[in-house]
Amino acid sequence: IAGITQAPTSQILAAGRRMTLRCTQDMRHNAMYWYRQDLGLGLRLIHYSNTAGTTGKGEVPDGYSVSRANTDDFPLTLASAVPSQTSVYFCASSALETDTQYFGPGTRLTVL
Amino acid sequence: GQNIDQPTEMTATEGAIVQINCTYQTSGFNGLFWYQQHAGEAPTFLSYNVLDGLEEKGRFSSFLSRSKGYSYLLLKELQMKDSASYLCAAADSNYQLIWGAGTKLIIKP
Numbered sequence: 001i002a003g004i005t006q007a008p009t010s011q012i013l014a015a016g017r018r019m020t021l022r023c024t025q026d027m028r029h030n031a032m033y034w035y036r037q038d039l040g041l042g043l044r045l046i047h048y049s050n051t052a053g054t055t056g057k058g059e060v061p062d063g064y065s066v067s068r069a070n071t072d073d074f075p076l077t078l079a080s081a082v083p084s085q086t087s088v089y090f091c092a093s094s095a096l097e098t099d100t101q102y103f104g105p106g107t108r109l110t111v112l
Numbered sequence: 113g114q115n116i117d118q119p120t121e122m123t124a125t126e127g128a129i130v131q132i133n134c135t136y137q138t139s140g141f142n143g144l145f146w147y148q149q150h151a152g153e154a155p156t157f158l159s160y161n162v163l164d165g166l167e168e169k170g171r172f173s174s175f176l177s178r179s180k181g182y183s184y185l186l187l188k189e190l191q192m193k194d195s196a197s198y199l200c201a202a203a204d205s206n207y208q209l210i211w212g213a214g215t216k217l218i219i220k221p
Contacts, residue, residue, distance in 0.1 A: 042116060042211030043155070043199070058208070090154060097207045098142070103154040 003027065004104035006091050012110045013081050021076045021107050023091030031097040032074040034058075034066060036087040037106075043090065049074055050097045081111045114138045116212035118200050123218045124190055132185045132198050132215045140205025144176050144183045147199040149214065155199055158185070187217075195219045 045058030049068040124130040143162035147155035161176035197214040
């Protein structure tokens with residue numbers, strides 16, 4: 001692994017189902033982030049983690065949860081998916097929260 | 113409130129120069145980032161400015177004026193591969209990034 005990986009690449013999900021998007025980085029970065037990107041809008045921060053064991057809410061956290069059990073992994077869970085959560089989801093990481101963020105390849109999620 | 117403004121779309125000719133502007137309003141300011149994003153791909157880091165002035169990096173340069181809340185990205189000797197969206201993002205007092213919607217740059221031969 002080099003950098004940040006995300007899985008799955010894409011997913012079609014029925015409304016009401018639970019879904020976990022995975023994110024793993026091998027750069028030993030302390031800070032990790034989840035964004036969603038929708039057409040015509042800037043990237044919006046969902047949740048972040050400045051270091052393992054801590055998480056925080058971003059601009060649009062409702063309907064999403066995260067955990068940070070170790071440095072490398074930062075999964076994003078949709079407890080009960082709704083169509084408005086259809087989006088492209090990007091995971092990012094930075095050495096510290098003050099540093100440049102580097103992005104994973106993204107997950108395209110469609111909720112029907 | 114916090115806000116980033118940049119043009120939605122720009123068109124330029126291969127070999128020419130283009131300037132993409134960005135204005136920002138944030139609660140506190142800890143620097144201005146530019147990212148490039150090709151269609152269907154992840155954003156990739158281009159530049160970071162925290163002090164006033166011009167930073168040059170090959171064909172790309174980025175400028176910042178903190179007093180005016182203004183930045184621009186200058187792309188010289190445009191190539192077809194520069195066709196992409198360019199994202200402006202400002203770091204607020206908590207170092208969280210506030211993102212513009214992106215400028216889609218179309219390069220014509």
